[in-house]
Amino acid sequence: MSDAVQPADLAFFSTLAASGSLSAAARELGLTPAAVSKRLAQMEQRAGVALVNRTTRRMALTPEGEVYLERARRILDEIEQLGELLSRSNDRPRGLLRVNATLGFGRSAVGPAISRYARRYPEVEVQLQLSVTPPPLTDDSFDVCIRFGEPPDTRVVARRLAPNRRLLCASPAYLAERGMPRKPADLARHNCIGIRQGDEAYGVWRLNQARGAARATEAVRIGGSLTTNDGEIAVKWALDGHGILMRAEWDIHDYLADGRLVLVLPGYETPAADIYAVYPRRLQMSARVRSFVDFIAGEFAQPRVLSAPEAAPGARARARTAGDTPAAARDAATPDRPPKRHRPAR
Incomplete structure (x- = not known):
């Protein structure tokens, strides 16, 4: 075997390329950045070509580095498959x-x-x-x-x-104050909590009516004062009463079951996840x-399906009163908060 390539270098270089930087590779390999840099320099010296273009924060593979990585991963895969065959x-x-x-x-x-x-x-x-x-x-x-x-x-x-369905939900306190939406267009008048994640379209919620022959998709442009890229934070904001949230059923199932969140527009379906x-x-x-x-x-085979009739009937009933007596419904929707004392009219 040529001294230009050593077997131990293949896994090292694959890890280095996947990490994206010398410091990240050092953490992954349990080495110091200086040790990683030294080993890379030794590899390049043996190969006689530069494999990586280094910057202060990031690194990029040279054309020779790309060829080395592609072949290294192929060899590592074959070694792994050989081990699988033997075991x-x-x-x-x-x-x-x-x-x-x-x-x-x-x-x-x-x-x-x-x-x-x-x-x-x-x-x-x-x-x-x-x-x-x-x-x-x-x-x-x-x-x-x-x-x-x-x-x-x-x-x-x-x-x-x-x-895993995506569901619309809000806290009873928010719905008591702002009212329960009856149709998708009503969402435009509500504070909706936004989540920016990956390449998913942001700012537009698409809903289909769950029943009936006509299943045309309604696209609603939503807006609100709070946006995040972290789903857990968005759920906490909804629990705190900041607005309506679209979130995966797995993330909010328990809160719907205990009434801390209430389904919004349960007669409509959102894109599956x-x-x-x-x-x-x-x-x-x-x-x-x-x-x-x-x-x-x-x-994950355990069912976590929550239909509208199963979701905390007391909380839904309180939320439905929002259009009639907002203050009373708001107080009833938050049992952990003492009821307001109304001053007698003078």
């Missing part, structure tokens, strides 16, 4: 499993599920990375990505884990990927 006789999941999920859902659902998976499969080393937006489907830095919505890409396998496990086709025979996807599918 398939006993079919015991083992080795490194890299998982990606969005921040809020990753914290609330994926992380706890991985904790239980790790107890069942102790020979699998799981690395969970949470991100605001899912990585590109061409990014092979992860073995499994948990994401919302089916990806329109035949290069990956997408397994549906659970149904079903939960999928996405992974490269080359890994569909991997024991650890199959075991993880099967396990997490079982975790």
Whole structure:
């Protein structure tokens, strides 16, 4: 073998390229930035070409670096597949499993599920990375990505884990003060909490009437005083009574069940956001990927469907009184707040 390429360099360079910077790669590898820089310099010296263009904050691969990375990943994949073939006789999941999920859902659902998976499969080393937006489907830095919505890409396998609706909701206190919308056009007169995430269209909510033959989509341009890229913060704002929110059922189910949030326009449907496990086709025979996807599918199989009649009837009744006696309904909608004392007329 030529001294220009050493086997240990392949995984190092793949990690370096995926990290995006020397400092991030150092954290991932458990090294100092100086050690990473020195090793990269040694690689380039052996190869006789520059592999990376360095800047103070970021780095970019040279054309030679792109070729090196593409070949390195291909070789690493073949080594991984060889290991899978050798271990398939006993079919015991083992080795490194890299998982990606969005921040809020990753914290609330994926992380706890991985904790239980790790107890069942102790020979699998799981690395969970949470991100605001899912990585590109061409990014092979992860073995499994948990994401919302089916990806329109035949290069990956997408397994549906659970149904997941987007629902409109608000706190009883907000609805008592501002009134319950009766049709989508009413949303334009309300304070709506905005969420900017990824490439999703912002500022327009699309709704279909849930029943009836005519199912034309109504697009409503919404506005409001609060916007964030974090779904958990948006839910907290809705709980605090700041406005109407469109959020995935998995994120707000418990608040709807206990009446802290109330369904808005339950007779209308919003675009589905079903939960999928996405992974490269080359890994569909991997024991650890199959075991993880099967396990997490079982975790998410528990029904979390909340229909309008099930959602805290007392809170809905209080919210419906908003148009008649706003002050009284507002006080009734917030049981943790003492009722207002009205001064006698002079």
